[in-house]
Amino acid sequence: MNIYDIAELAGVSIATVSRVVNDSPRVSEKTKQKVRAIMEENGYTPNVFARGLGLDSMKTIGILCPDVSDAYMATAVAHLERSMHEHGYDCILCCSGFEQSIKEKYVSLLLAKRIDALIMVGSTYAGVEGEESRIQYVLDAARQVPVFLINGYLDGENIYCAYGDDYQITYDVTSQMIESGRRRILFLCDSHSYSAVRKLAGYESALKSHGLPVLGDLKLYVKNRIHTVRDILLERRDLRFDSVIGTDDGLAVGAIKYANAKLLKIPEDICITGFNNSTLSICSDPELSSVDNRVEELCNITISNMMKILQEKDPQISRNCKVPCRLVKRCTTDF
Amino acid sequence: MNIYDIAELAGVSIATVSRVVNDSPRVSEKTKQKVRAIMEENGYTPNVFARGLGLDSMKTIGILCPDVSDAYMATAVAHLERSMHEHGYDCILCCSGFEQSIKEKYVSLLLAKRIDALIMVGSTYAGVEGEESRIQYVLDAARQVPVFLINGYLDGENIYCAYGDDYQITYDVTSQMIESGRRRILFLCDSHSYSAVRKLAGYESALKSHGLPVLGDLKLYVKNRIHTVRDILLERRDLRFDSVIGTDDGLAVGAIKYANAKLLKIPEDICITGFNNSTLSICSDPELSSVDNRVEELCNITISNMMKILQEKDPQISRNCKVPCRLVKRCTTDF
DNA sequence: ATGAAAGCGCTAACAC
DNA sequence: GTGTTAGCGCTTTCAT
Numbered sequence: 001m002n003i004y005d006i007a008e009l010a011g012v013s014i015a016t017v018s019r020v021v022n023d024s025p026r027v028s029e030k031t032k033q034k035v036r037a038i039m040e041e042n043g044y045t046p047n048v049f050a051r052g053l054g055l056d057s058m059k060t061i062g063i064l065c066p067d068v069s070d071a072y073m074a075t076a077v078a079h080l081e082r083s084m085h086e087h088g089y090d091c092i093l094c095c096s097g098f099e100q101s102i103k104e105k106y107v108s109l110l111l112a113k114r115i116d117a118l119i120m121v122g123s124t125y126a127g128v129e130g131e132e133s134r135i136q137y138v139l140d141a142a143r144q145v146p147v148f149l150i151n152g153y154l155d156g157e158n159i160y161c162a163y164g165d166d167y168q169i170t171y172d173v174t175s176q177m178i179e180s181g182r183r184r185i186l187f188l189c190d191s192h193s194y195s196a197v198r199k200l201a202g203y204e205s206a207l208k209s210h211g212l213p214v215l216g217d218l219k220l221y222v223k224n225r226i227h228t229v230r231d232i233l234l235e236r237r238d239l240r241f242d243s244v245i246g247t248d249d250g251l252a253v254g255a256i257k258y259a260n261a262k263l264l265k266i267p268e269d270i271c272i273t274g275f276n277n278s279t280l281s282i283c284s285d286p287e288l289s290s291v292d293n294r295v296e297e298l299c300n301i302t303i304s305n306m307m308k309i310l311q312e313k314d315p316q317i318s319r320n321c322k323v324p325c326r327l328v329k330r331c332t333t334d335f
Numbered sequence: 336m337n338i339y340d341i342a343e344l345a346g347v348s349i350a351t352v353s354r355v356v357n358d359s360p361r362v363s364e365k366t367k368q369k370v371r372a373i374m375e376e377n378g379y380t381p382n383v384f385a386r387g388l389g390l391d392s393m394k395t396i397g398i399l400c401p402d403v404s405d406a407y408m409a410t411a412v413a414h415l416e417r418s419m420h421e422h423g424y425d426c427i428l429c430c431s432g433f434e435q436s437i438k439e440k441y442v443s444l445l446l447a448k449r450i451d452a453l454i455m456v457g458s459t460y461a462g463v464e465g466e467e468s469r470i471q472y473v474l475d476a477a478r479q480v481p482v483f484l485i486n487g488y489l490d491g492e493n494i495y496c497a498y499g500d501d502y503q504i505t506y507d508v509t510s511q512m513i514e515s516g517r518r519r520i521l522f523l524c525d526s527h528s529y530s531a532v533r534k535l536a537g538y539e540s541a542l543k544s545h546g547l548p549v550l551g552d553l554k555l556y557v558k559n560r561i562h563t564v565r566d567i568l569l570e571r572r573d574l575r576f577d578s579v580i581g582t583d584d585g586l587a588v589g590a591i592k593y594a595n596a597k598l599l600k601i602p603e604d605i606c607i608t609g610f611n612n613s614t615l616s617i618c619s620d621p622e623l624s625s626v627d628n629r630v631e632e633l634c635n636i637t638i639s640n641m642m643k644i645l646q647e648k649d650p651q652i653s654r655n656c657k658v659p660c661r662l663v664k665r666c667t668t669d670f
Numbered sequence: 671a672t673g674a675a676a677g678c679g680c681t682a683a684c685a686c
Numbered sequence: 687g688t689g690t691t692a693g694c695g696c697t698t699t700c701a702t
Binding site: 002003004014015017018019021022046047049050051052053054055 | 694698
């Protein structure tokens with residue numbers, strides 16, 4: 001059943017049917033009714049390919065993230081997908097992992113699909129300082145479609161970023177730890193992403209402004225697996241710390257497991273915070289204080305910007321949107 | 336840059352270019368080289384819409400799930416997406432929630448996008464006994480494209496199902512609880528989905544074969560939120576039980592929270608198991624024994640079946656694939 | 671307000 | 687082995 005069939009059944013031309021489908025004002029109400037009835041009866045749906053060919057758009061947004069099975073990204077993707085649908089767009093989802101060549105491959109693949117815009121979820125796409133060549137593919141993509149980064153920042157034409165203020169919140173949390181008497185704060189981290197770098201900067205900056213030394217030993221890079229973190233901490237008997245900032249809830253829960261195994265009192269003996277305010281944080285015992293970096297908010301901003309860009313002529317949008325984070329206090333902190 | 340431009344630059348016809356793009360054997364190696372070089376130079380990518388129009392397929396698979404922010408589904412989607420890409424297909428992701436009308440809407444939307452196949456993740460799409468009308472839309476969809484259910488079963492032409500043997504594993508777990516001396520086993524559940532129904536059947540059947548009564552009080556339907564479960568259990572002071580089967584890790588962790596709050600010894604005073612073997616289960620304290628229903632395996636089976644159907648003429652595939660589950664024992668069980 | 675007809679960029683059947 | 691050409695189903699001028 002195609003537009004010709006409908007046109008014939010309705011006794012009009014395909015142009016008129018097309019106009020009805022697109023709700024053009026230049027068709028009489030009467031004709032519209034009639035055509036719509038015929039379409040309804042026959043369960044007609046316009047062929048998206050043909051339409052895409054003509055309009056060079058299929059109203060699809062590409063979403064790229066390293067891994068949807070990660071809770072943070074899953075939340076973001078779920079939120080994005082829902083909002084996009086409300087605006088009449090569909091989502092092609094791709095999970096690129098963290099490897100450079102794969103990321104690049106996926107971006108070209110997505111572009112080849114003629115997506116209307118590209119959303120990249122996760123600070124891994126923001127690249128690392130000193131390795132600017134690795135973000136070239138994002139810059140290139142932005143010349144074809146608007147690119148939106150969630151939880152990362154990248155300066156470039158047609159690239160719009162929304163991210164939590166990781167620097168500030170880490171600065172604040174670190175400061176509060178220091179002010180409540182902590183002196184040896186372990187910074188647990190599992191990557192060198194944009195976000196991780198900002199968190200580290202906030203941490204170090206807080207130490208410095210309180211006249212505390214930045215100790216290399218207290219910056220620990222580990223894999224984000226709860227038992228791995230626990231075991232590494234247990235093994236490093238030389239390492240002394242009275243508090244920990246985990247850049248992800250998984251890392252922080254690993255620290256809780258460590259503390260429990262060593263029969264340390266939380267938060268008295270050791271104070272712990274995580275990031276992302278995921279379900280993990282209410283699962284552990286004691287429950288974890290965790291930074292909420294407001295993914296939903298970041299997603300909303302992104303969608304709102306995207307719609308303006310896709311629909312308006314001259315949108316005027318900030319390419320750089322930083323959102324304050326907040327610490328959700330539970331039982332692993334005493335401030 | 337389209338096929339005509341390339342043809343002109345290469346000094347051949349568009350047919351030849353098309354053949355090169357599709358790697359047809361009926362082009363001389365020399366011509367291929369030349370055309371490919373030109374395509375490379377000019378960064379040519381075939382227009383997917385035009386191609387879709389001709390072939391009536393864009394090599395995209397629709398994935399429908401109630402909610403990707405759920406860990407179980409996120410794992411499944413991540414796995415599916417990766418495998419699909421390896422086979423040259425892309426995924427359009429839709430999150431339908433649990434409401435009937437929305438599910439139906441999404442399915443027609445996906446079909447309108449001319450997907451090559453539809454994967455439905457989650458037993459919610461398998462419907463409930465006695466409400467056959469609610470699965471009509473799945474049956475209808477299957478007349479257009481092959482439909483694959485993950486973690487649910489539905490008997491219908493062109494519908495292929497892969498699911499864990501929830502009945503058997505719940506029967507086994509219940510039996511082991513009984514044989515290790517438990518008499519009042521609480522069945523915690525948050526839905527009436529196909530999967531939930533099968534689990535309940537296994538539970539009741541085990542009770543019966545051990546000569547134990549099936550008590551209505553011990554079947555509790557609650558929302559899958561950790562604190563909610565804990566609080567409800569704490570409030571129901573009349574309810575007596577010495578063991579808990581949670582049909583999801585979240586529910587079981589709620590039970591752990593309850594036990595901890597009441598200073599019950601786990602597993603001595605109360606024995607607890609969950610489902611899905613998610614990160615939650617290693618987060619809690621004590622760590623939760625949980626049924627692994629092998630999503631990856633289910634996904635692999637599905638993909639493998641799908642590829643056969645999409646590529647072969649007469650595949651011969653079982654529409655009904657049941658996979659055994661296994662209990663991953665941690666610290667909340669004593670058997 | 672409506673229709674005729676020219677694309678959109680590709681595939682594939684057919685001709686050579 | 688390569689070229690010609692007729693669709694695929696729609697949108698969109700341009701007439702009327």
